[in-house]
Amino acid sequence: MPFLSVAAYAPPRVGMLAVGVVAEVFGAPPAGLPRFDFALCSDRPGQVPTDLGVPLAVEHGLDRLAVADLVLVLPWADFRVPPPDPVLDALRAAHARGALVGAHCVGAFALAAAGLLNGLRATTHWRFAELLARRHPDVTVEADALYVDEGRVLTGAGAAAGFDLCLHLVRREYGAAAANTVARDLVLPPHRDGGQAQYLVAPVPEDGEDERLAEVLAWARAHLHEPLPVAELARRALMSRRSFARRFAAATGTTPHAWVLGLRLSRAEELLETTELPVEEIARLVGYGSAAVLREQFVRRRGVPPRTYRRTFGRIS
Numbered sequence: 001m002p003f004l005s006v007a008a009y010a011p012p013r014v015g016m017l018a019v020g021v022v023a024e025v026f027g028a029p030p031a032g033l034p035r036f037d038f039a040l041c042s043d044r045p046g047q048v049p050t051d052l053g054v055p056l057a058v059e060h061g062l063d064r065l066a067v068a069d070l071v072l073v074l075p076w077a078d079f080r081v082p083p084p085d086p087v088l089d090a091l092r093a094a095h096a097r098g099a100l101v102g103a104h105c106v107g108a109f110a111l112a113a114a115g116l117l118n119g120l121r122a123t124t125h126w127r128f129a130e131l132l133a134r135r136h137p138d139v140t141v142e143a144d145a146l147y148v149d150e151g152r153v154l155t156g157a158g159a160a161a162g163f164d165l166c167l168h169l170v171r172r173e174y175g176a177a178a179a180n181t182v183a184r185d186l187v188l189p190p191h192r193d194g195g196q197a198q199y200l201v202a203p204v205p206e207d208g209e210d211e212r213l214a215e216v217l218a219w220a221r222a223h224l225h226e227p228l229p230v231a232e233l234a235r236r237a238l239m240s241r242r243s244f245a246r247r248f249a250a251a252t253g254t255t256p257h258a259w260v261l262g263l264r265l266s267r268a269e270e271l272l273e274t275t276e277l278p279v280e281e282i283a284r285l286v287g288y289g290s291a292a293v294l295r296e297q298f299v300r301r302r303g304v305p306p307r308t309y310r311r312t313f314g315r316i317s
Helices: 016-027 062-067 085-098 104-111 124-134 160-174 176-185 207-222 230-236 239-252 256-274 279-285 293-304 307-314
Strands: 005-009 036-042 044-049 056-058 070-073 100-104 147-151 153-154
Touching: 005 016, 005 062, 016 036, 016 160, 036 056, 036 062, 044 085, 062 085, 070 085, 070 104, 085 100, 085 104, 100 104, 100 160, 100 239, 104 124, 104 153, 147 160, 153 160, 160 176, 176 256, 176 307, 207 230, 207 239, 207 256, 230 239, 230 256, 239 256, 256 307, 279 293, 279 307, 293 307
Parallel strands: 005 036, 005 070, 070 100, 100 153
Antiparallel strands: 044 056, 147 153
């Protein structure tokens, strides 16, 4: 059942950016979306210092973690020192009773200290991925991922990637249309392709290739019903196929084929949620030759067939 109660744990010297991220997504969602019972909590109610030195008034203690459907651990400046035992115990208890548990950036260190990442994949800020892997060898650290979903435990990369994790949670539990609505309200892309490796180095473009690439991506979004072979995209970008693939990977962190596939599936999700179009017509609109091909890709990458997805997330009464 989708979560309605969200508790974000704010340790002493919590990151103010992280507080803003979760508060924007879960504290005041746009009209028409579920109203989450959102609360910040800490070791005890009161003033909590932040990484910027500005105190944060927190009304709730750790008892709030015991009743939330979704528990998020926010990153904090002193993450190299594990949280106190009562915090770790509260995280373990939340997980044991079935709550979703997540963290982004160095908040992942708290989940690792609680043993909740043992045997799982996880990510954190790329700068501290090696430290997380060294301290917790039972965790498979995916340093390039923007977020990692392991079912009931989720982790996200650093800083603004907290939005990627939160939007993924909304998308997973409430569907693509809901996540798109939140993203549009925040003036964010509903889903960023690729991984955090694309953000490690961002040189200033020396020519017009980036602009041409952006134009090609916009054209592809508007022509999903067409085949969109890499050769055609490269031709429109005025590049050789090899140069285009290299430039595309540098800009997006993924391949042209994977990017187009993700775009087709995301558009199919939105159409399944917001229209009554037959699956056969949706398959045509997003560029698949038949409903059978769409179903195969949907089951492989989303885990359920299109009609099951529509029954779960459809907005049409």
